[in-house]
Amino acid sequence: MPDTSPIFDIQAFRNALVEWFRREGKDYPWRRTEDPWHILVSELMLQQTTIPTVLGRYELWMRRFPTPHHLAAVDEQTALRSWEGLGYYRRVRSLQAIAREIVTSFGGTFPSDKEGLKKLPGIGPYTSGALLSFAFNKPAPIVDANVARVLSRIDNYSTAVDSTEGLKYLWARAEELVDPDHAREFNSAIMELGQTYCRISAPDCLLCPVRSFCTAERPETLPVKNPKPEITRAEHHDILYIRNKSILLSKCQEGERHAGMYRFPQRDDDHTLSLPHLLKQTYNVTRYRVTRYIHHVTDAPALRPEEELIPLEKVHELPMASPDRKALNSAALGKLLDKIK
Template sequence: MTGNPDNSSDFSESLVAWFLQHGRRYPWRETCDPWFILVSEVMLQQTTIPTVLGRYGEWMRRFPNPAALASVSEQEALRSWEGLGYYRRVRALQAAAKAVVEQYGGTFPRDETALRALPGIGEYTAAAVLSFAFNIPAVLIDANVARVLARLYDDPTPIDTTVGRRVLRRRAEELLHRNNPRAYNSALMELGQTYCTPGAPLCLGCPVRTFCRAKDPTSLPVKKQERTISSLEHWDIWCLTEQGLLLELQPPTARHAGMYRLPQRPREFAETLPHLRDQTYSVTRYKVTRHIHRACVTVVPRASEHFISLSRLEALPLASPDRKIIRALLV
């Protein structure tokens, strides 16, 4: 062996050999069914592995094929996704399931162009389905892979620039294991999750240490733009009457379209009402603080707001922060 990632086949062989012996076992790594792979990829896009592990098995039993998801209402699909967040993912998944049923009789196509023509499936997800389901060579670059490649080549080119992305892609294509892309892609990601972690990597035990050129891995990868966290505040009302709890149905253009939430009111109005509780949570790059005020007789429901009986609440699609605060306030 030599200390050089340019010996791509040696590097890929070593990485795959390590993974086959030590790789973690996840349910989505025990299957070649493209539907199971697609669902895992969509769930893992913005949700942590432990959370997905807690939901994946049950979700797949409920929707074991595209036809099962295609046949339920959007509200039922949204409800099934609760706790996973980023609900546009399940909407896109349902649209893709319908397209697979209608256009391909429920069987997934095996080529990139056809996969990418399905709703919600971009370059990354198509490559994941091709390599993990069909073992077809396809390059996968996520944050873990980008970090590993920048370090392997000791490259300070910012990974979030056009040039940086192009360089990453070229290198990823050169290193890709052509005979076992399924194991290789999983291995590269797992290397980034276990040894080549953000911050201080565990180089001492790294299975590809002899190939790595990184002199100061903690300084890599370089990014042009640092993510900034912004604060967001809104004022909600809690209106519980004999008819039920007043909730607002989100319009089709909203982030949580088709789901319910506590109704919002302008701050000046809400602050004239008794304060009940504050809730803080994070969404993408926002830290959200919601101020909840008790309102009843003084509130005139808007067209999108409805009293929902408490017995219907559990079946209703609600974003997790809403479900949590509603449960807490009903105690």
């Protein structure tokens, strides 16, 4: 249960954290707005994605889709293309579904209650709390990886933070601590504390603004997490086939990974494997470490229904996952493609 020892003065903790944040809090673009659409986009982008990556994409994306109406109006392919390189492409599909629901069902107005928010695709416990506090300044708790780290250290809490029990504890603690009068600043502050003083490795406890509230004995050992699944190796073989200034690509089907995006056609038959490869890549996809070869095929392959010849000048408009886009832009393939243009 939460530490309720008389030593821990909750209001003093809130004040120390919020006052530190007012002095040292960083100035991110998504902290300069209270528009729930802008907050939502930033939160979806930031799910499992680092701040530097998002900083490189967020403002341009917001200029292109400044309101839900703008995203609702484009086709899915365009939405996916705008998200290219950010990964977890389901996020932008959720974002577009939300945009369309706001436009068609909510008359352009964003829900501002937890029940309404959590019905929307892609919005779970964390993101609903983030919207409630960052956009509406309501005292909703949030628990992300930063908050889990900060709270587990403050309470010297050694149950796995990704276990059912650990999550229950953290959410109860976050709810108890969130400042009812300054929810936006408090939640921003506790997350930012986790990125700065209370960072993963080599936490800077000596300068931490809430060190007097912290009971961690060995902060660098917290939080405890469940073991991750093992990485398994995979190898696959794809083809580059060009005909009449067009390139053969495969459209990923609904339900597949990368649904709606385009990739090099895969061929694992012995004949393809016997061909020399133009390019060898290795990359990680979730729990797989993939080695992928791209073979140059000159004889017309038997086409599968999901495969189509795409004019080379159209390829840049199509959504592709990073490894495929990189392959297309690589020197090895570029030489060949340039010659054909």
